[in-house]
Amino acid sequence: MSGxxxxxxxxxxxxxxxxxGGQGILFLSRLLAEAAIAGGFPVLTSETxxxxxxxxVVVSHLKVGGFESPLVRAGRADLLLVLKEENVALHREFxxxxxxxxxxxxxxxxAGPGVRVHAVDADALALSAGAPHAVNLVLLGFALARIGGGxxxxxxxxxxxxxxxxxxxxxxxxxxxxxxLSALDLGIAHGT
Amino acid sequence: MSDxxxxxxxxxxxxxxxxxGCAVAASYPGTxxxxxxSSIDRWRKKCGATMHVEWAVNEKVALEIAYTAAITGxxxxxxxxxxxxxxxxxxxxxxxxxxxxxxxxxxxxxxPGPHSSQTEQDSRLMAMMAKVPVLDPASPAQAMAFAGAGxxxxxxxxxxxxxxxxxxxxHASQDVDAPPFRPxxxxxxxxxxxxxxxxxxxxxxxxxHDLLAGKIAAIAAWPATAPIRVxxxxxxxxxxxASGVAFAHARELFGELGISDRIAxxxxxxxxxxxxxxxxxxxxxxxEILVLEESAPVMEMQIADRxxxxxxxxxxxxxxxxxxxxxxxxxxxxxxxxxxxxxALPVQGGGRRPTLCPGCAHRSSFYAIRKAAxxxxxxxxxxxxxxxxxxxxxxxxxxMGAAVSQAAGFDYAHRISGGRVDxxxxxxxxxxxxxxxxxxxxxxxxxxxxxxxxxxxxxxAMTGNQPTPGTGIGAGGETTAAVDMEGLVRACGVRxxxxxxPDRLSEFVALLKEALVHAxxxxxxxxxxxxxxxxxxxxxxxxxxDGIVITxxxxxxxxxxxxxECPALVFDESTNRVRVDxxxxxxxxxxxxxxxxxxxxxx
Numbered sequence: 001m002s003g004x005x006x007x008x009x010x011x012x013x014x015x016x017x018x019x020x021g022g023q024g025i026l027f028l029s030r031l032l033a034e035a036a037i038a039g040g041f042p043v044l045t046s047e048t049x050x051x052x053x054x055x056x057v058v059v060s061h062l063k064v065g066g067f068e069s070p071l072v073r074a075g076r077a078d079l080l081l082v083l084k085e086e087n088v089a090l091h092r093e094f095x096x097x098x099x100x101x102x103x104x105x106x107x108x109x110x111a112g113p114g115v116r117v118h119a120v121d122a123d124a125l126a127l128s129a130g131a132p133h134a135v136n137l138v139l140l141g142f143a144l145a146r147i148g149g150g151x152x153x154x155x156x157x158x159x160x161x162x163x164x165x166x167x168x169x170x171x172x173x174x175x176x177x178x179x180x181l182s183a184l185d186l187g188i189a190h191g192t
Numbered sequence: 193m194s195d196x197x198x199x200x201x202x203x204x205x206x207x208x209x210x211x212x213g214c215a216v217a218a219s220y221p222g223t224x225x226x227x228x229x230s231s232i233d234r235w236r237k238k239c240g241a242t243m244h245v246e247w248a249v250n251e252k253v254a255l256e257i258a259y260t261a262a263i264t265g266x267x268x269x270x271x272x273x274x275x276x277x278x279x280x281x282x283x284x285x286x287x288x289x290x291x292x293x294x295x296x297x298x299x300x301x302x303x304p305g306p307h308s309s310q311t312e313q314d315s316r317l318m319a320m321m322a323k324v325p326v327l328d329p330a331s332p333a334q335a336m337a338f339a340g341a342g343x344x345x346x347x348x349x350x351x352x353x354x355x356x357x358x359x360x361x362x363h364a365s366q367d368v369d370a371p372p373f374r375p376x377x378x379x380x381x382x383x384x385x386x387x388x389x390x391x392x393x394x395x396x397x398x399x400x401h402d403l404l405a406g407k408i409a410a411i412a413a414w415p416a417t418a419p420i421r422v423x424x425x426x427x428x429x430x431x432x433x434a435s436g437v438a439f440a441h442a443r444e445l446f447g448e449l450g451i452s453d454r455i456a457x458x459x460x461x462x463x464x465x466x467x468x469x470x471x472x473x474x475x476x477x478x479x480e481i482l483v484l485e486e487s488a489p490v491m492e493m494q495i496a497d498r499x500x501x502x503x504x505x506x507x508x509x510x511x512x513x514x515x516x517x518x519x520x521x522x523x524x525x526x527x528x529x530x531x532x533x534x535x536a537l538p539v540q541g542g543g544r545r546p547t548l549c550p551g552c553a554h555r556s557s558f559y560a561i562r563k564a565a566x567x568x569x570x571x572x573x574x575x576x577x578x579x580x581x582x583x584x585x586x587x588x589x590x591x592m593g594a595a596v597s598q599a600a601g602f603d604y605a606h607r608i609s610g611g612r613v614d615x616x617x618x619x620x621x622x623x624x625x626x627x628x629x630x631x632x633x634x635x636x637x638x639x640x641x642x643x644x645x646x647x648x649x650x651x652x653a654m655t656g657n658q659p660t661p662g663t664g665i666g667a668g669g670e671t672t673a674a675v676d677m678e679g680l681v682r683a684c685g686v687r688x689x690x691x692x693x694p695d696r697l698s699e700f701v702a703l704l705k706e707a708l709v710h711a712x713x714x715x716x717x718x719x720x721x722x723x724x725x726x727x728x729x730x731x732x733x734x735x736x737x738d739g740i741v742i743t744x745x746x747x748x749x750x751x752x753x754x755x756x757e758c759p760a761l762v763f764d765e766s767t768n769r770v771r772v773d774x775x776x777x778x779x780x781x782x783x784x785x786x787x788x789x790x791x792x793x794x795x
Contacts, residue, residue: 020544021546022549022776029365030198030365033198033365033367034198036367037196037197037198037367041367042366042367043198043365043366043367044331044364044365044366045364045365045366046360046363046364047200047363047364047365048307048363049223049224049226049308049363049656050223050224050307050308050654050655051223051308051546051576051578051579051654052307052308052546053546054546054547054548054549054576054579054654055544055546055547055548055549055759056543056544056545056546056547057542057543057544067444068330068331068440068441068443068444069437069440069441069443069444069445069517070331070360070364070366070437070440071360071441071516071517073516073517073518073521073536073538074518074536074537074538074539075536076536084544086543086544087543090539090542090543091539093537093539094539123775127774127775132774132775135775
């Protein structure tokens, strides 16, 4: 069982990622999990596989710090990343009071009282960059820039740690890494 | 930089198996177990071990292959989803009597919820029926450790051992320290003939049953798999006994609710047979015992004193459904005498339903079936194409292979009662090989009248594109023999067997009508709808070069949206017309011939 071995001891962060099958939710949650491990945190995730991956609702849970259960309970998420706006109504119940919603939407939707909402039209950004399948990284880049990473109150990791995790995934280089980094940077530029 | 690595539960199970010297592994894909075998192959290549790794034609064959290796003294494993264990139950129950000489693990992944299954049955009940021990991991790290521990248990008693993860273990990921691989150079396979055991007739089976009962009694005292007490320093009057991921939820909540000093918490890693001394200890020590387990009361029914036990049998724990952490929180709060945690209900279900992928040829097949037999009955089967239900072209789904037998059953039921109906059944290629052949033979012999459409996309798509016996590719990407589907269908006695590309819609509708005429007059007709899975084609070659456009002629009639349901065709409420979603359109162009007014065109 995981203990508290984190370099930033005491950090506990619960994140829910929501979207449709095919949007790269699974990729995003694994990327974040790998960044967490590289940062010295224990990590637990829960993924959606099977029929839902055929365009249905897909959810990943990510718990960074010393946890035992792979699932985030309703009302406990610090952060909710939503790749399809219509999922906000379904999954905003995961958010804790004072939690942050990051959503792929042209205008910020109403997420109820006590929720801080940050919206970006990641679809339009990704399409304009000729990378429609990189919406996930655009949104992640936006989130990292908007709420901060590696700092108190922000993401458990900094943008540089995500870049390193991407680099490890893509074997340290190549055009796929370049494309991924461009998408991340596009999001960062719009979140700054 | 940490030396720990992220591992999915299924990947961790595979690593545990290969590291422990598993020599033969077989499986049939099924969520949530699918990734185990492909991971075994990956770890095998990484450590350079000589293994036989295969995607078997079905779970029964997979279990028999792995079991046989284990009676030659080798370590072997079979993996499947829980309904796959139903298919493999025949050899499992017999293998329990005969036992093994090498370690044998049956990995059966359950799906409480269910998230991607027909049932939320509990494989541990099957272990109980078969009288084999079962290990119930709470996390990927534990599942990895139990693979090795399972082999040791299996070899110590000469019995098959079940490893039962659930979806929340299989599809959880965690940072783990991966165990080193066992050094290569194992013993050679050695089968010692003993017909009284390996070919036991009923007269010997009674003795084997006695032997098995003795083994189970001894396993109920095996120290290595005894329950673990989380908080041994306190002496409360209440105890929680949990297994699987319900234990993980409970352990986290014990900390959050601050009840570790008030209630004893045990993890039962071997729910069957529950350790006899542990049952005695529970009943000697505690006045109330809450049992948290998924999804059947397997441990609960082994704790005999009904007055002290609370669980699924007493109604204290919901009798169906997944034990989500919100539910565990309520149960623990009530058990500890704390106030109800209030709102925080589980977030479950809802939202957009799954649908066939853009560019999927199954969509064309279903559209054509409804055109050719608009008043028909449409039995179907297990796979991506179950989603044909969205298109009104799937009326029944029972279990693997049942599309064929249900098609025949519908014909006989109508025939004897004087009715006549067109029946068009659909089955995927992998499902056809898995369980569709015996019912097809049966239908030919009985003179059943229906059309069977085999949706041949050359892969097991739903579970992540594993190869089928028709593809000529093995589990590790190696070349294998390939089965000739048309030859197989004809060899079953089918006299009408034609193959076509369903994306050529009008030709395909005409072929289906021809098949229907044959079926009405002469018996079973088979149409093989052959077009590669769009996911595979997209990965290989990308989108078609020319885009699809909607012209001003679109009347907003919704025919393409409702009857064809391609996710790339979106009805825009503001314009009352359809538009193409550039993010998802593959450019397959089948929709061009679907529009009744010709408003969908290729650029």
